[in-house]
Amino acid sequence: MAKARIGLYSVKGDTLTRTHKSCPKCGPGTFLAEHKNRRSCGKCGYMESGGATPPKTAKPAGKSAPPTA
Numbered sequence: 051m052a053k054a055r056i057g058l059y060s061v062k063g064d065t066l067t068r069t070h071k072s073c074p075k076c077g078p079g080t081f082l083a084e085h086k087n088r089r090s091c092g093k094c095g096y097m098e099s100g101g102a103t104p105p106k107t108a109k110p111a112g113k114s115a116p117p118t119a
């Protein structure tokens with residue numbers, strides 16, 4: 051599940067360039083996972099659409115789950 055955190059930086063000479071966008075909620079240091087049409091934070095669950103397809107939330111809306119009061 052957890053990917054190795056390599057490839058987040060690309061080093062050009064002595065300059066460290068961020069290739070991934072950092073999470074606006076978690077702040078710099080936490081990077082958003084790059085997907086085809088979106089970016090998502092695996093830490094706080096923040097999602098950002100980066101394409102035409104809206105991101106699907108993982109809400110159990112269709113399931114008839116018993117309400118947990």
Ligand SMILES: [Zn+2]
Pocket residue numbers: 073074075076077080091092093094095096
């Ligand atoms: Zn986050």
